[in-house]
Amino acid sequence: MPVRSDGGPYPLHGSAAGSARRQPEAASVAAAGADPAPEQVGYRGPTACAAAGITYRQLDYWARTGLVEPTVRPAYGSGTQRLYSFRDVVVLKIVKRFLDTGVALQNIRTAVQHLRDRGFADLERMTLMSDGATVYECTSPDQVVSLLQGGQGVFGIAVGVVWRDVENALSQLHGERVDTGETVVGHNPTDELAARRNRAG
Template sequence: MRITGDGTTGGIPARSDGGPYPLHGSAAGSARRQPETTPGTAPAAPPAAEVVGYRGPTACAAAGITYRQLDYWARTGLVEPTVRPAYGSGTQRLYSFRDVVVLKIVKRFLDTGVALQNIRNAVQHLRERGFSDLERVTLMSDGASVYECTSPEQVVSLLQGGRGVFGIAVGVVWHDVEKALSQLHGERVDTGETVVGHNPADELAARRNRAG
């Protein structure tokens, strides 16, 4: 899939052999919302009692970003906290594990010079995927466009076509964030209780089981 920021698909044509194919950000949204893509949509949010969120400083530490970046991305809608947004003075944003993964991916894209609009479309696309398949995604970029690959063959296809200067294996980022957060403090949404050493994988496994 090609995730562009200029309103066009272009680039690699659609393929039936498993190769990477173009996908415009807004088109991705409509496609993912169709009934036939149910396996790829995110499961319903679990009850609040089961949700653990992470405050801004914790999210920054796990994603390797500054609080200024975190605040700017939230205010501009690039990466907003899905557990609890800021409602006013004194309200603490709470980020989900998945949010922190996206934050780290955005940081890596910015460090390699990918255009902000392409990053926005990539973030939108990632948010529309389900928990079940996000870990096997590799995001490739040539600096101008972002491509999604879900198999080694697709990565090779991009490289052979002269595209894909660098890649981000979402699964690797996923596990890096998981390890970092397991050593930091989380917060239960229902009680505000501080949770130390919470493993995000436990919560995600429970979601997958319910979705199945």
């Protein structure tokens, strides 16, 4: 299915990754000298599982098969702990929701690759729709309506809602500073979005 140029929803394959319009960058909200920089904080496997609502077996399988790999620190043999970023945990939760609705694993892989390629500002505003066979990206309410009117898109995920769910869950759990190994309690992962926007702006 070719990418539509009329502002419609975009299937997540081919050149769809760059088709959505970028939104204006948000203003700075992170204060200097406060919490550790977001890229310095990772979450261990059990914490990522708790926030995403998955089992450790699922987490391990998805990491070993390359579906969702930890971007902060992969496991190097026995004795090392994987560390997942906030964005990784958001993607884990999205994968879980798609699997629960019967979306094929190969289509989920395509969607995950697309999410990896997107900036944080776009990710938070995105809605992912699926008819069970294809996953579509929608970046406006009109695109969602257009997809539904076409008889497609029987299931949708507002990524911003998942983002906030994970943010709330992680705020009650422990993170780990990458540089010192120090445990961080109640770190606010929202700072990651702010930091990414600031660097892009």
